[in-house]
Amino acid sequence: MPSSVRLPVVLALVVAGLIAGLWTLLGRPVAMPPSPLAQGEKLPCVSYAPFRDGQSPFQKGLVISEAQIDEDFARLAKITSCVRTYSIEMGLDKAPAIARKHGLTMLLGIWLGPDVDRNRVELDTGIRLAQENQDVVKAVVVGNEVLLRGEMSATELASTIASVKRQVAPVPVTYADVWEFWERNKGLTENVDFVTIHILPYWEDLPVSASEAGPHVDEIRQRMAEAFPGKEILIGETGWPSAGRMREEALPSPSNQARVMHDVVALAKRQGYRVNVIEAFDQPWKRRSEGTVGGHWGIIDADARMPKFAWGQPVEDYPGWRMHIGVGLVVVAGVFASAFAGGRKREDGLQTRDWLAVAGIALFGGATLGAALSAMPLESLGFFGWLRNGLLFAVAVASLIVMPAVIGRGQGLAPFSVALDARRWAVSSGAAIAAALMLALAAVAVGSVAFELVFDPRYKDFPVFPLTAIVAAVAAPMLVRRAERDGAGLGEVIATWGLLVAGVYVPLNETLSNWQAAWFGTLCLILSFTLWRVQAVQRKG
Structure with a gap:
């Protein structure tokens, strides 16, 4: 030569x-800790939004078909016993009946916002669904982060929750928001049966790394339990994205998502508190408002509709x-x-x-x-x-x-x-x-x-x-x-x-x-x- x-x-x-x-080297699967779930055990609850690629809650006139929700619930029934919804519009009023078919229970969400007429539709329908489906609806979540968005006052929200509570009894009622907003509005506890807090380590003002996310969630839950003695604390949203940009040490990746899920579920079982994972399926529509990371919080892929990881098994980042x-x-x-x-x-x-x-x-x-x-x-x-x-x-x-x-x-x-x-x-x-x-x-x-x-x-x-x-x-x-x-x-x-x-x-x-x-x-x-x-x-x- x-x-x-x-x-x-x-x-x-x-x-x-x-x-x-x-x-x-980079392609080697990342080892996970042992599964926090026993053989045959399912996740306590997961957040569910029905939107697939090309669909979003901002599409006027969109109605999700019963067949689509049925297909989703059939998949979710394999990994969880409960789904949390956020609204009753766009076809989700059919969710309780479909959940019953698949042996699922629900945390039924009623969406509240600045539109009084839309609120009334949500409230009337949500109350009716809770009354008619007490075997499926285990709690009603009246409003989601409405205080965070600044769309209702705490006084108006408290009155709305109290009204729903009177009408859906004996079904428990709660309100869901980021944990800091519960600390600022402690008076809301008088109107709820339990406190539902959101703890998202990635989105904290001081982002938390994946390795510290589980302990962070546990620490905040304990802090809230001390702030609201006598009230059960439900972690209504916690999770980790599988793709997107870093925020300080918080790196979205498949292995980090799996690791956070392992840690949080294990801690919840060990400490004896309830947790709801956000979310069931990736939601592509969220990318328009939150960037790449917004569309990749699901534990199930949006396209393949398959779980992103298996509990206790190694996970590939690439x-x-x-x-x-x-x-x-x-x-x-x-x-x-x-x-x-x-x-x-x-x-x-x-x-x-x-x-x-x-x-x-x-x-x-x-x-x-x-x-x-x-x-x-x-x-x-x-x-x-x-x-x-x-x-x-x-x-x-x-x-x-x-x-x-x-x-x-x-x-x-x-x-x-x-x-x-x-x-x-x-x-x-x-x-x-x-x-x-x-x-x-x-x-x-x-x-x-x-x-x-x-x-x-x-x-x-x-x-x-x-x-x-x-x-x-x-x-x-x-x-x-x-x-x-x-x-x-x-x-x-x-x-x-x-x-x-x-x-x-x-x-x-x-x-x-x-x-x-x-x-x-x-x-x-x-x-x-x-x-x-x-x-x-x-x-x-």
């Missing part, structure tokens, strides 16, 4: 091995890891082939440092492109969501093809104007134009995400997988040669400083315990430095 071929072949094999090893390896190997082959093609007419051939830069592109691009592909269905919502993430993926692919060829041609980075100013095309090489275009696209891709994460971050994802491929590809030429073109201007200056600020601000704002934010911040800083180098070269003339 010629020496000019031996080095890139060896590097390609090493990079391929690293990618395969990385995803084999079920597509084998595909990630396959994509990575294709990327490695493509990157090195592109560099070979770019350097065919180069008299001095590619030097060792050129191949090392190409290997870096192959490593980072190959390690992340498959994961970017897997993340797209999770993080893309609607036409514009798919368009945006599709464009990020397309830029990542393009950068992995173009930039190795640029290095192969012996071309360094070039400022935006080389690609964006038509007057420069005639005096610039194709490789220079391609390098400038990819640098501009990288600045737009990373900059647009940075803008969101600086000014409106709460529900925004960190699309680090496609951005890693992009940044690695456009930064690689900086390692081997200086840009030889002048013309850097205000665009590079704005992008440099904007990305510098974002690279510092985002990780600090999210806290350094959020490794997704730290990863994104690092990408911003690398690209900022790359753009600064283009300007520095231009000033040296």
